[in-house]
Amino acid sequence: MNADDIWNSLSDFPAPDGLLSEGGMMGDAIRHHDWAATSLGPMATWPLSLKNALRMMLTSRQPMSLFWGRDLIMLYNDGYAPFLAERHGRALGQPFQTIWSDVWQELVPLVAETLSGRGTGGEDIRLMMLRDGVEVETFWTFSYTPVHDDHGRIAGLINITTETTSHVRSQAAAAAIIEDTQRQLEHTMQLERQRRIVQREMAHRIKNILSMTMAVVSQSMRHATSIEDAQETITHRIGALAKAQDILTDTEFRDANVRSIIEQVLKPHQDHSGRTRLDGRDVKVSAQQALGLSLAMHELATNAVKYGALSNENGTISVRWEEGADNTFRLEWQEAGGPPVVPPSRKGFGSRLTGRIVGGYFNGAGDIDYHPQGVRYVLTGTIERLADELNPS
Template sequence: MSARTNAAIAPFPVGGGELGALIAAFDWSKTSLGPIGNWPQSLKTVTNLLLLSPVPIVLLWNEDGVMIYNDAYSEFAGRRHPQLLGSKVREGWPEVADFNDNVMKVGLAGGTLAYRAQELTLERHGAPAPAWMNLDYSPVVDESGEPAGVIAIVVEITEAILAERAMIASEGRFRALVNASSDVIYRMTPDWSTMHPIDGRGLVANNDSPNPQWLEENLYAEDHVAVRAAIDDAIRRKGTFEMEHRVRRPDGSTGWTFSRAVPILDDTGAITEWFGTATDVTERHRSEDHLRLVVNELNHRVKNSLAMTQAIAAQTFRGADDLAQAQARFSERIRALAQANDLLTGERGAGVSLHGAVEQAVRPHCGREDRLRIEGPNVSLSPKTALSLSLAMHELATNALKHGAWSAERGEVAISWRTYTPATGGARVAMLWRESGGPRVAPPARRGFGSRLIERGLSAEMGGEVHMRFEPDGLVCEIDAPLTIYGLAP
């Protein structure tokens, strides 16, 4: 039998799975290709070629672009298969008819086309949806050597594009989250030997490249053992790392951070990296330190107040002939003590203004505003000294109201102070209480608690000297003390 006879009876198409069977059974006489037995060898050859390919391929034959494709392309065609077989490409894909019309014109003219990530809107699941493809078009020549059709390799990459876009969107959300957060976001290698690049946000130094020296650069040497032990424990457990520790800030100061990191595991359970956040808790630590100081100061003040209350009670009631009068005097002194503590509380533990302490202790007793003058530079008192001075001023004011200048209609009190530096060195403050316009004054027969509180108490508290003179025109009290006890107010 001749080769020509063998060719004539060779089976067609060869293989091709489902599409091979469909092509063989299809009534091609109803298309412009005519009966399958009359197809030219060039058409049969390219049909066999595409049927044996695992890549999605479709053949668009003659001017109509009649479609012949393989099993892989049928998956791409989706619900249009099998109706798409033998249809005209412009009619089979009407939503992209213009695109395919250009393909046919270029291909039948002998040209080629290539598209990467080409987006086309296709009807799928009853609604138009975007699809992305890599497309390669080449002309197919017939026996005459002229282009008779176009072969297209169609690889859909929609899932990959959507996944990439989802990843980009996710990364965008992650960046937005990082930017919105005041925390430092960091990543570590599985063994924490190297820190990936980070934005330190002023808590720690920035890293533009992987940094194997992060522990030495960001933490104090004396903290390394404790931090490393917590890291090793988290690695062993493959669990969360949590620790509050000190850090060395870029400006050289000490900061505090609460650091928390979780391990990222692969399918085998091995750690691939650590992802964590570092929260700046420096201000909280400073507030806690300040609170401890305030509590200690409060404890100290309470003890002082209790001791002073005990002394006031003992001195007021010792040898008192009139209990009711002694109780009233005791109440006034306790009220003055409470007012002095109110002043200290208002100052929030800072140095107390000398002017404020005098004003609060004395002003309520003077009656008219023109009966009191207070003058002096800004000077700060320690809380303890301010308490003693306030009580002393209260005693002087009470005495002036009952027996001194303010017991008379025209009596006045002038309180003044100045700062100076003597030749021997060391700045000092001199304070003067002077009464005038009151009844004639004579030294008392015995020294009361008020006088002792003023002379002895202030001398002990301020480390200076206190002198009281009962001059005929009115009482004079002089106080001279080192300025280091006070300190100039800023």
């Protein structure tokens, strides 16, 4: 069947009875409206171009409105009526600007361009619209098309439209869900990366603790003068390691606070106020450095109890530390008030520990000076932090 066949099949249908016989609810409303009270005048005087545009609009299933004349008098079909909401009862025959006063200023550029002869419109255009007296956000997809009078002059415009508020909100909600899901996924991936890093770090730390424990045992045995001496030394040194482990456990094996490490070691020796003085801001070091620093402090405190400032009631210990630029670190242990210091005749494991071993943990050096008025120990190096690895910038 071609187009001519279609036309021929319609030849037996009678012509519509009057202009608005098939216009539905709005066809009846337009037919009974008092048009003489508007700038359009009685329907009998309407130009053929207006009648044809009106017939096309009323028989369309697409929501449409027609604005005609200098006042842009409004007419619309059944599909468009729901968009008007509470304006529906008073919109017919009123000027565009009167009915849509709340959005008129936003639509003026589009209306002006259409009346100049160029069709306009857009998709999901945002309009803040009054509904039941409340301003609400709405979205519309529409096109404005110029319509001409019997003389070919532009006499108004026809608006083919649909409200997309629900669609836009659904899209926004879906986008928010996707964004939130993506955020959660990234967070989960970050946690997984951190878990793997911590797992590797824990394995490394455990190996390091075991190696340090083995070194403590073997070196203490080698430098001990008796089994009893070795047993006592090993017990104290492994006890120092255990206390350091307590600090690391509290921080989930991340960074340990220098002050906490020193306080833990010196706490048993606080027999009166002023016995020890600590001076330094909060500085955190890695787990491995915390273990080394704890052992160094333990060795110095043990020697102070045996031979130095903690061997009498008047001696004092001052520990100062600071973090400099580029994560540099400096710690100074100074004893005073103890018996005259006599340098050891030989260097044992304790000296190697506080010097080369702990200094190596800080990529620096540990130097001890046996000054007659009090032992002085200086540790310099660079701070490492696990948190820097877990949270790269």
